[in-house]
Amino acid sequence: MRADAQRNRERLIEVAHAVFKERGLDAPLDEVARRAGVGPGTLYRHFPTREALHEAIMATWIEEVAGHVEKAMATEGGCRDKLLAWFEEYVSLLTRHQGAAAKITASLGCQDSPLRTKCQTYADANASVLAEMSDHGALREGVDNLDVCRLLGGVATMADQSSLSAEDVRPMLDVIANGILKN
């Protein structure tokens, strides 16, 4: 790739990050182009669809997911506390950008989504936490990772759309934890 093209690409990702943070993932792409100082044609050549741009800006936080799992699993207390800590991390990660929770979770089931690899990272992270719970014999029988991811995605989406605080979200996560843990 030519040097100027590389520069533009990086600048677009940087600006898109800011714009999406300010105005949500549905923000006008023309504004991204304008603020990046390029024509719309340039933006669309680098990122043919809105989703391609979403994917690019998510690349950074995807790398952090493993760290968040570790952090949650280091929480003091029993399985329940660790699980709830992870749930809170999960929801917080998904609600970093307005509209992200719904989009990421929707692409969970669909093989050909451009966000597929990203949401798979989340699903894998959640699976690893559930596996840990299972090893300790704390998990009910027949709990499916995809179902839990969708439940959390649903909570995150509601939190996103109603601008709920962590305190508002907590009791819902409690219900899910009660629902998948034994006793």
Added chain:
Amino acid sequence: MRADAQRNRERLIEVAHAVFKERGLDAPLDEVARRAGVGPGTLYRHFPTREALHEAIMATWIEEVAGHVEKAMATEGGCRDKLLAWFEEYVSLLTRHQGAAAKITASLGCQDSPLRTKCQTYADANASVLAEMSDHGALREGVDNLDVCRLLGGVATMADQSSLSAEDVRPMLDVIANGILKN
């Protein structure tokens, strides 16, 4: 109201119902007007906002909610079976139109939404079911109606966006039921 205005209003609701069913609640309003054979001005006079039109088309199913509660409560079996039957009704009602689950649930917390009265009907219906469970001593302590509505709304939204079948949704409802019922 003049007779022709009345006629147009009814026709618009009828057509909007069809268009929203086909293309989701975000379908272009100009198309509603076109298919109803009126100008856009007429549509916007009758329904100044998209939400006003949503509200109008929801009026019919809102009237059915009480019936769905009764139907679910008549399910054979214990509290758990009745609760799950109701949850399935709830999700099915919310997913009648694409995009409805998210919008209705989002307006739950917000006092000044035009959909307020509609979503309140759902919340009240759910509260009555939870009260019944509570009377039978089946409900855990500290379960909040709003939280349950949001959890269900989240599941419905995920079902909507990923086109999930009732069988796909069922295990998620199981988790919620486990999470709010004793034992």
Added chain:
DNA sequence: CAGTGAAGCGGAGGAAGCCTCCGCTTGATC
């Protein structure tokens, strides 16, 4: 360093949707 070709750029502009404004039509009333 100049020449060359392709990679890349930008922005004009068509398409779609939103919503308003205003001159014309029509229903209700006398």
Added chain:
DNA sequence: GATCAAGCGGAGGCTTCCTCCGCTTCACTG
């Protein structure tokens, strides 16, 4: 039948999307 407010329609301004194509700039070569 005359009147006139209530109601209508659609032209059109605005925003956003996305494409197309003539021009520019980079990288490479002799």
